[in-house]
Amino acid sequence: MNDETQNNQKEKNRSRIPNYAEITVESYKVFELTEKFKEQGIGEVPLYIDVSALNEELTKKALQNIAQSLILLNLHPFFPYPLYVITDKIGQHDVLPIIPTVEELPAHFNNKIKRLKQKEQLLLNKVRLKSNRLSNVALYDKIAEIKNQFKNQRKILRACQENEFYEHLIDKLNIPNF
Amino acid sequence: MSKKKNLVNLDRDTREKIRGFEELAEQLLDEQIERGTKISKEKVDDTFELYQFLDSEDKRIEKVNRMLTTKLDNFKKHSQEEKIYQKVQVELVNTRQNLVVNLAHEDNNIHQQIQEMFRRLF
Numbered sequence: 001m002n003d004e005t006q007n008n009q010k011e012k013n014r015s016r017i018p019n020y021a022e023i024t025v026e027s028y029k030v031f032e033l034t035e036k037f038k039e040q041g042i043g044e045v046p047l048y049i050d051v052s053a054l055n056e057e058l059t060k061k062a063l064q065n066i067a068q069s070l071i072l073l074n075l076h077p078f079f080p081y082p083l084y085v086i087t088d089k090i091g092q093h094d095v096l097p098i099i100p101t102v103e104e105l106p107a108h109f110n111n112k113i114k115r116l117k118q119k120e121q122l123l124l125n126k127v128r129l130k131s132n133r134l135s136n137v138a139l140y141d142k143i144a145e146i147k148n149q150f151k152n153q154r155k156i157l158r159a160c161q162e163n164e165f166y167e168h169l170i171d172k173l174n175i176p177n178f
Numbered sequence: 179m180s181k182k183k184n185l186v187n188l189d190r191d192t193r194e195k196i197r198g199f200e201e202l203a204e205q206l207l208d209e210q211i212e213r214g215t216k217i218s219k220e221k222v223d224d225t226f227e228l229y230q231f232l233d234s235e236d237k238r239i240e241k242v243n244r245m246l247t248t249k250l251d252n253f254k255k256h257s258q259e260e261k262i263y264q265k266v267q268v269e270l271v272n273t274r275q276n277l278v279v280n281l282a283h284e285d286n287n288i289h290q291q292i293q294e295m296f297r298r299l300f
Contacts, residue, residue, distance in 0.1 A: 017228070018235060079246075080239055111231055123232040130239045134246070142246045145254065152259040159266040166273040173286040 016045060017116070017124065018081060020109050023049045028062035033069040042075045043135055046109040048084040048102065059089045067095040076139035080131035081109075 025036050028051070040047060051062050063085060070077055077083045077096050085093070088100040099105055116124060188196075196203050280286055 163270045166277045173280045
């Protein structure tokens with residue numbers, strides 16, 4: 001896929017309403033996935049990739065390769081627009097959002113495709129500008145930071161729960177604190 | 179309201195031509211008007227829906243952007259988690275000590291229950 005075609009696709013994505021589009025791939029090798037993702041413009045519109053035809057073992061490998069390709073391209077599967085993987089073989093994944101069937105995709109991005117009016121086009125341009133700004137953020141680092149914050153807050157939560165349990169026991173002993 | 183409300187503005191020749199079919203013409207015109215109103219209403223709703231969606235998208239991306247940049251950085255710079263954790267740990271140690279003291283107390287419920295149990299058994 002040459003640069004001109006990729007640029008054309010990107011230009012096309014920019015003028016589109018963010019609606020679901022499917023990515024179809026012939027093989028799930030990292031190189032081919034990377035090329036396909038570059039061509040489709042991940043993060044510019046909500047996309048989904050259907051791997052439900054694969055068995056469990058191949059699905060795991062495909063997911064691993066998809067995640068690796070995204071990291072190579074420095075694209076995040078959630079922001080600005082998500083890349084969903086359709087499979088019912090695996091419940092969840094560390095990096096990728098998994099949905100069992102196409103019908104269960106979040107309804108937010110199911111819109112009627114129609115010609116935009118001027119004020120809608122202006123709003124869409126604004127949305128594109130903001131989503132591009134979001135794409136420039138080091139998303140993987142930021143998400144890792146958030147997960148790290150989760151750990152600290154869980155530590156506090158566990159300590160609070162333990163404390164509450166002991167206080168409950170003291171109350172049950174029916175002796176005033178001293 | 180007059181039944182022939184849609185045919186009032188017709189010229190004389192046209193009225194002559196449809197003589198005897200006024201009711202049918204009236205009904206057809208009514209249906210056309212109704213259909214036209216319905217389509218235009220749908221059009222208005224559609225535009226509103228799309229504009230609303232784009233507006234919500236704008237807000238969503240703005241919020242994500244703010245969370246990942248400004249808020250997260252502020253949170254990291256002025257994190258209070260370590261202090262809160264230390265405070266909770268101190269409270270936890272005190273509560274544990276309090277619990278042990280309470281358990282060792284002769285008047286507590288457990289002691290009373292055990293005493294009662296032994297008294298009944300022997």
